Amino acid sequence: MDIEVAPGVTVWAESVGAGEPLLLVMGANTSSAAWPAELVERLAEHHRVLRYDHRDTGRSTHAFDERPYAIADLAADAVAVLDAFGVDRAHAVGMSLGGTLVQLLLADHPDRLRSATVFCTAALSGWGSVELPGPDPALLRMWGEFTDERTLEQELDWRVEHWRLLHGTGLEFDAEWFRALEERVMAHSGREDNPAAHAVADPSGLERDLSATTLPVLVIEAPEDPVNPPPHAAHLASTIAGAELVRVEGLGHALAPALVPELAATILKHTLRVTTL
Template sequence: MNEERDQFAELSEVRMCFRDEGNPAGEPLLLIMGLSSQLIHWPQEIVDQLGERYRVIRPDNRDSGLTEWKDAPRQYFLRAIARDTVELLDHLGIERAHVVGASMGGMVAQLLAIENASRVLSLCSIMSTPHVSIGMADGEVLQELVKKLPEDRDAAIAQTAALYALIGSKTHAEADRARRLDLATRAYDRARHPEGSVRQISAALMAPNRTPGLRGVRVPALVIHGGEDSLIGIAGGAATHAAIAGSTYLPLPDMGHDLPHALVTQVGTAIHSNASRAAAVV
């Protein structure tokens, strides 16, 4: 499970787990994952591909993975997760980074580009939305996301794999079946935060509409969204693209709310292409 790569940073409110990989001489690139997800939910293939050129940093957000609260857990706003990422950059001595976020991580990435523009070289928002009123799934899908896991390990892993199938790509479902089961197993064995998932969802639901702020984003921006996404519909990606002047839009009709193996190279290439545009802006 590559736990030997895990590092920890003492931040103001949490002890954050993160991995720092790739080209140490490359520009920093921050990968922020989404709801109920850990840093291992980023496919290693994307990390390795981007790591050829970039210093790739991926944290466990608060209430996920191996990141731990310093005091008693409490409800927070999405801005607190963004603040954690800025503190992590400070901890690593990084002034500016390319910022890539998926799902709730995309919301955090958008917020960073709006409120911490001086720290962001480029922005990539994947399967996300500027506001939960745009493209967000109905309550049934969200309830499956926070559904209590069975006590039995095998049953819990099966339930998680079923959730991945529910919200993930349908086109690549059969090809990714074994990978989804493996990911569900690794995620279960690494860490579980059932109450934390509820707090993360609450933070996303309480967040103000970022559309006005996104209109002021001036860094190179890429928006990626899947046509088979049943958690955040493609309208969320279209709205994000429409809000950011000059952004690049990559709709992928055969992608769900996941990063299927068949598309990871294409996604990684698009992230690099967008990040490369930052050289003309800085």
């Protein structure tokens, strides 16, 4: 389904499964095709899973230069996806930038959520109260190469090395699995270039106070995350009223196939508990 979110701008979305709706919100410069198929399938055994491509990723409109937007606008896109599927309230699961967007939904559209799960992300408030580490310098160097010109094989090699850094060192890295993932991502979008619009989108106006949130929130700690390493998750949980903090050993800033069953079970334990309330 193509959903118009602004004049001349659409985002692509799909719905699979049945049950209480669950919205998957992916990270920056990454399409919905990056969600592992096994994770989507496990969640869809209990939920109607909605996933979508952010602007400038996947099958959505790629037109940032002509129609620039702010990061906050991407949260409004998530609401537009719910509207398009006729969903009043959904469980929301956000990774990385997706976790930022889910926090914005918690603050600005709490009436549209049943629960929230966030991981590999940073808090929207309280940075002055604790000293938190930044991303691995090796990642910062790679991020400076996002838009460099590369052949198809060079691009795939670059993306696999990017995933290797994001993956962390807690588990053995499966280079072939991540290469196949990126081939599916390219096939899904029909493009070989590396999207980077979110890196230059306006990041202002994101701070929110979630200390009075009444919705059930799960924060999953990724101990191997080189982007938002510990204690980011613990700090994030401390800024959200009643948030539960759960650690998934070995999890980095990448959805390693070996961890998909545990990650799915952790998410479902949270959402299904809320469903029965």
